[in-house]
Amino acid sequence: MTNEEILQLTARHVAPTYNRFSISMAKGKGCLLWDTEGKEYLDFISGLGVNNIGHSHSFVVDAIKRQAENLIHVSNLFHIPQQAQLAKEIVKRTFQGKVFFANSGAEANEAAIKLARKYGQNQMPGKIEIITAYNSFHGRTLATITATAQEKYQKGFHPLLPGFVYTPYNDISAMEAAITDKTCAVMIEPIQGEGGVNVPSPEYLPCLRRLCDRKGVLLILDEVQTGIGRTGRLFNYQYYDIRPDIITMAKSLGGGVPIGAMLARDDVIDAFIPGSHASTFGGNYLASAAGLAVLEVIDKEGMLENCVCMSDILFKELMGLKGESSVIKEVRGKGLMIGMELHCEGREIVKRCLAKGLIINCTMDNVLRLLPPLIITRKEIDRAMEVLSDAIKDFQG
Ligand SMILES: Cc1ncc(COP(=O)(O)O)c(C=O)c1O
Known part of the structure; x- marks a missing residue:
């Protein structure tokens, strides 16, 4: 089935209780997902806090x-x-x-x-x-x-x-x-x-x-x-x-x-x-x-230890981003449950991240939420930060 056919089938037969992105995922491994058209995504929402150990852990x-x-x-x-x-x-x-x-x-x-x-x-x-x-x-x-x-x-x-x-x-x-x-x-x-x-x-x-x-x-x-x-x-x-x-x-x-x-x-x-x-x-x-x-x-696999270690790195990076950006009001959270409160709505930044292959979401309209898998690596954090800071810069214009 093509992505277009999946979207049509969903619209016709599935209860309309979700505001979905026009994307269907086909495969996942670790912190990565691939959609039905082969595009790769870095998953920083973990299926809304579900894939803490990453996707399809062997x-x-x-x-x-x-x-x-x-x-x-x-x-x-x-x-x-x-x-x-x-x-x-x-x-x-x-x-x-x-x-x-x-x-x-x-x-x-x-x-x-x-x-x-x-x-x-x-x-x-x-x-x-x-x-x-x-x-x-x-x-x-x-x-x-x-x-x-x-x-x-x-x-x-x-x-x-x-x-x-x-x-x-x-x-x-x-x-x-x-x-x-x-x-x-x-x-x-x-x-x-x-x-x-x-x-x-x-x-x-x-x-x-x-x-x-x-x-x-x-x-x-x-x-x-x-x-x-x-x-x-x-x-x-x-x-x-x-x-x-x-x-x-x-x-x-x-x-x-x-x-x-x-x-x-x-x-x-x-x-x-x-x-x-x-x-x-x-x-x-x-x-x-x-x-x-x-x-x-x-x-x-020492995932709790990795969570604490990667949390320190991610918080430092996000605080740095906050220092450079006027739209970020506060960075808060614990471990790898992180919220970035914005001075504006977050929906557009979420969309820009997704277009660049990073999945995050937004709660309460103005809080960007990051819930990466506990197995996240330094390299993946760097990749996410690059996308996030670009998306925020693009948004700020
Ligand atoms: C704190 C908390 N409690 C309960 C729920 C509901 O869980 P479920 O969607 O599995 O019913 C959620 C879901 O996000 C949650 O975050």
């Missing part, structure tokens, strides 16, 4: 092939050895608890919301409220758009779910004022991704942990975007001396195979009993085998 491809040849799916009516092993590996790298498997970030958060409500109700009837932050993003199901405190995602879908309260991000006093006897949990991204790569002050998460302990409220960390090494630790909370009660993850856990997971402290997850929650595909053979391979290869 270690994960082999694990998926081996698993697919043997068994892809049975059902959660049976024990699934790969699922149990993946849960063990997640716990080993985080904190004691148990894992519920789903297929996406929204579903992982949906599970966390249900669990928090059930746990809260067990403590006191009516203890069901969840506090989230303005500019958060937690997914697109009805519960998770309600948790997502941004009107643009909620418009047209009212009535939303009752029981959600919003506070400003990175504001402990506002959070304290919002907590009542009805609050069962606080749900926060350690760094807001879709909301513009907003990094809280270093004391925010430790203070939030202490506040939740003092008030008897669960702390849910949504690490769907920050997790699986994106910020240089496997999970961002590991930069602090704290543990959440519930953590959600998805995106890069399966290296591109859909999977989501929610880990909760043992006494919290006990609020779920058989029948409380379920997912047909959740943690099936194929997805779990992919997840196991992803975690193993991150360790084996």
